[in-house]
Amino acid sequence: QKEVEQDPGPLSVPEGAIVSLNCTYSNSAFQYFMWYRQYSRKGPELLMYTYSSGNKEDGRFTAQVDKSSKYISLFIRDSQPSDSATYLCAMSTRNTNAGKSTFGDGTTLTVKP
């Protein structure tokens, strides 16, 4: 069983919809939770970073971490065609942080105009 499982998708939504992207994990030592966005034929770029449990909001994006359930989510409000990309969740322990993150497989999102 993988340490990080991500909803496989693909996901297709109309413009303006609220999108929920989700990951579960098994390693209770994970304390740092990241979401990366990867456009087609490009490298991943950091979108959101959260430490421990709670919510973090940045514009239309909200990252949510529930450590008790070992579950993280990324919500996108008022989704736009420019949000069409693959979203990767990533996690790391206290000692490794970004350096040796464990990544999910990614969920491909298409937002249709």
Add this chain to the structure above:
Amino acid sequence: NAGVTQTPKFQVLKTGQSMTLQCAQDMNHEYMSWYRQDPGMGLRLIHYSVGAGITDQGEVPNGYNVSRSTTEDFPLRLLLAAPSQTSVYFCASALTISGNTIYFGEGSWLTVV
């Protein structure tokens, strides 16, 4: 600001050939790493370096060599290419291994026939 630069972007190799994927960063980052990305397997760490002269193995190091003679450069060498090494390779860097943000290059698409 160039960030993380990878070359070549596309390469076709024959089984048994060798080649080097180049990676350079201009952000004076201590930490550099190589990942491969395969469908259904996410991003997997191949090798990483926490500074010039220091390298270590990641999750999938077999078949790959690295060296770090300067802070800026971190080449990945395939000595005897195999079809199983067909993948997309990403170089990444961070200020330190404990940094919260990884910066990825744009990727190198490698096909071994």
